[in-house]
Amino acid sequence: MLIRNVVLAPGGPAVDVQTVDGRVAEVTATVASSRPIEGDVFDGGGAALVPSFVDSHVHLTQWAASLTRIDVSGADSAVDLVDILARSNERHGTSILRAQGFRDALWPDEPHKDVLQNALPGRRAAITSMDLHTLWLSPALLAELHIDHPTGVLRDIDCMEGLNALERLVDTDDSDRVALAATDELARRGITAVTDFEYADNRTVWSRRSEIARPAVDVQFAVWAEWLGHELTLGAHTGDPVADGIALGPLKVMFDGSLNTRTACCHDPYPGGEGSGLLLETPEDLVTLMRRAASGGIVPAIHAIGDRANTLALDAFAAVGCGGRIEHAQQVMPTDIARFAANGVTASVQPQHAMSDREVADELWSGRESIAYPYLSLHKSGAHVVFGSDAPVSPPSPLDAIADAVWRTDDERAPWQPHEALPLDAALAAASGGRASVEVGASADLVLLAEHPASLGNRDLRAVPIVATVRGGVCTFDGRSL
Numbered sequence: 001m002l003i004r005n006v007v008l009a010p011g012g013p014a015v016d017v018q019t020v021d022g023r024v025a026e027v028t029a030t031v032a033s034s035r036p037i038e039g040d041v042f043d044g045g046g047a048a049l050v051p052s053f054v055d056s057h058v059h060l061t062q063w064a065a066s067l068t069r070i071d072v073s074g075a076d077s078a079v080d081l082v083d084i085l086a087r088s089n090e091r092h093g094t095s096i097l098r099a100q101g102f103r104d105a106l107w108p109d110e111p112h113k114d115v116l117q118n119a120l121p122g123r124r125a126a127i128t129s130m131d132l133h134t135l136w137l138s139p140a141l142l143a144e145l146h147i148d149h150p151t152g153v154l155r156d157i158d159c160m161e162g163l164n165a166l167e168r169l170v171d172t173d174d175s176d177r178v179a180l181a182a183t184d185e186l187a188r189r190g191i192t193a194v195t196d197f198e199y200a201d202n203r204t205v206w207s208r209r210s211e212i213a214r215p216a217v218d219v220q221f222a223v224w225a226e227w228l229g230h231e232l233t234l235g236a237h238t239g240d241p242v243a244d245g246i247a248l249g250p251l252k253v254m255f256d257g258s259l260n261t262r263t264a265c266c267h268d269p270y271p272g273g274e275g276s277g278l279l280l281e282t283p284e285d286l287v288t289l290m291r292r293a294a295s296g297g298i299v300p301a302i303h304a305i306g307d308r309a310n311t312l313a314l315d316a317f318a319a320v321g322c323g324g325r326i327e328h329a330q331q332v333m334p335t336d337i338a339r340f341a342a343n344g345v346t347a348s349v350q351p352q353h354a355m356s357d358r359e360v361a362d363e364l365w366s367g368r369e370s371i372a373y374p375y376l377s378l379h380k381s382g383a384h385v386v387f388g389s390d391a392p393v394s395p396p397s398p399l400d401a402i403a404d405a406v407w408r409t410d411d412e413r414a415p416w417q418p419h420e421a422l423p424l425d426a427a428l429a430a431a432s433g434g435r436a437s438v439e440v441g442a443s444a445d446l447v448l449l450a451e452h453p454a455s456l457g458n459r460d461l462r463a464v465p466i467v468a469t470v471r472g473g474v475c476t477f478d479g480r481s482l
Contacts, residue, residue: 001473002036006044006448008438010455017049019444019473027440039473045480047467048452052192052445053398054433056348057327057388059132060196060219061167061175061205064182066100066128066392073101073130078111081127082119089120096141096169097125100392104129105260105360111136113152126166128159130356131393133258135159135166144169156257157280160199167200176209183215186396187476190447190466193218193433194396195249195388197301197327201227203242210243216476220249222301225289237297250301250325251293254280256309259330259357259364264306266331268368277306286316294322301325301348307333307370317343328353328390329378330361331370340383347378347385351404351427352394358416375405376420385422387431399453399462402427407458424454444473 003017008027016034018026025037035041070088075081081102089097097120104111116125116138125138135154137145142152145165154162167175186194194217196202202221209215220239223231228251240248257263257278262270265277281289290300300320304313305328313326314336323344330353340347354361354373361372371377378385387405389396400410405427408415415421422430429436438446448467456464469477 001039001444001470001475002034002041003049003446003448003470004034004041004043005030006047006049007452008049010048010452014046017438017446019470022444022472024438024440024442024444027438040475042468042475044448044467047448047450049438049446049448050428050453051432051435051438051442052447052469052471053190053431054386055186055191055194055388055391055396055398056386056433057350058194058196058391058396059198060182060194060391061179061198061200062128062132062163063391063396064179065098065170065175067182070097070099071101072099072127073103075102077107078104078109078115081111082115085116085125085127086119089123096166097123099125099127101130102127102136103131103260103360104134105262106363111151111153113137113139113142113149116152128163129260131258131260132163132390133159133261133263135162137162155261156263156278157254160254164199172208176212180209180213180215183217183219187216187469187471188466188479189396190398190449190469191217191396192445192447192469192471192476193220195220195222197222197252199224203227203231203248206246207243210246214245216471217245218471219246221246222249222252223298224252228289228293228298231298232292232296235296238299248298250299251290252301252303252327253286253289254303255286255313256280256304256306258305259360262364264331265309266306266365266368267308267311267333267370270364276308279309279312283312283316286313287319290316290320290322290324294320294324299324301327303327305330307331307336307368311336314339314343314345317345329374330357331365331368331372332374332377333370334377337371337374337377337383338381340378341381345383347383348388349373349375349385350388350390350394351375351401352389352397352410354408354416355404355410356394371420372417374420375422379422379426384434385426385430386433387427398431399464402431402453403458403461405430409458428453444470446470
């Protein structure tokens with residue numbers, strides 16, 4: 001593929017970029033007579049060419065499904081949320097009423113199955129929280145799923161298992177069709193690769209989907225402990241291809257809860273003496289599980305949000321002697337910052353969470369020694385930092401993630417903890433899986449933007465049009481005619 005008339009830096013000269021066999025082969029001054037070594041010609045029209053975006057943390061099935069669910073992110077109480085559902089009830093017939101996006105950490109009341117029953121008698125309803133750590137079910141749906149629960153509000157591991165049970169009620173063909181269509185939407189956003197952390201038998205799921213179509217993005221799927229034995233029996237390693245565009249990713253371990261449920265495991269108690277969060281594995285069991293995976297060539301990715309969970313996760317990486325990833329790293333002790341790079345641990349972070357969680361973090365984590373969302377501290381320590389969205393927790397919008405990391409505000413409010421803002425070049429690299437520039441020999445995974453990010457401010461960067469997305473030298477999205 002020949003990508004003509006693009007710029008690699010603001011004010012830079014126009015260049016032509018040749019791709020061969022999925023890699024950048026040449027970068028030369030633009031010449032009207034240039035011909036492609038292979039493939040088509042794409043006229044960039046002076047657009048900026050940068051490495052494409054990589055969403056290092058998504059729940060792809062959940063995100064695809066969330067696009068058609070009732071949005072309850074604006075609910076400020078349990079009663080308010082139920083009112084939203086009641087107004088939408090008739091439009092959804094007799095199917096399960098699915099809603100997404102509530103945040104109850106600062107609500108004046110508590111979600112409960114009886115609240116749903118009183119407002120929607122006999123209705124099957126399932127409401128997933130914004131952070132995917134809480135699932136609120138109605139009595140009718142609890143009965144159908146054979147779940148006996150005193151409140152109907154499932155947290156953390158119970159939530160994961162409840163979501164998995166709900167997935168078994170969904171038509172597989174429809175779910176696969178929706179998920180594959182969602183990868184087209186990811187390509188529209190400049191994304192060429194994702195790591196899918198869906199709680200499922202992901203080898204089976206993605207092998208089945210690959211028989212329908214190749215996804216529009218490269219997918220590395222996580223393996224959870226429940227399916228780790230099968231991967232080890234196969235002799236599979238992280239990075240091994242499973243199908244065209246699909247590969248095995250890391251081992252996912254949920255080590256603590258979340259900020260909004262007050263189950264993120266912290267060194268200090270939450271306000272009001274409500275405990276200091278939860279560990280979902282013992283430190284000893286975590287080491288055993290990580291050692292088992294690493295010895296088989298599968299990279300551990302440990303969910304750790306609270307500062308104590310991060311300390312103990314880093315202890316586990318040191319004990320096992322392997323590198324890997326910590327997912328989220330939202331609250332980290334200053335003494336633990338340097339341990340990421342020292343132990344070869346990537347910080348897989350979600351800048352949009354810092355913006356959506358700022359009020360809750362101020363309420364629950366203020367006055368502590370630890371650093372909340374410590375992006376600059378991690379970067380300056382030499383840690384490898386990569387961005388993801390955790391979709392559907394946040395939308396898979398890489399430009400928003402970059403802007404959030406750089407300006408630390410997504411509205412008219414003053415920047416939140418601006419001392420942890422990243423420089424733009426570091427944020428661009430983190431959003432691109434670590435790739436800082438378009439280089440000969442690098443993978444031809446590229447995105448064309450109407451303007452170079454370095455010439456844009458906070459608001460304009462979020463809105464800059466994506467002209468095209470290129471994966472492996474093949475155009476997966478062409479926005480020139482839109």
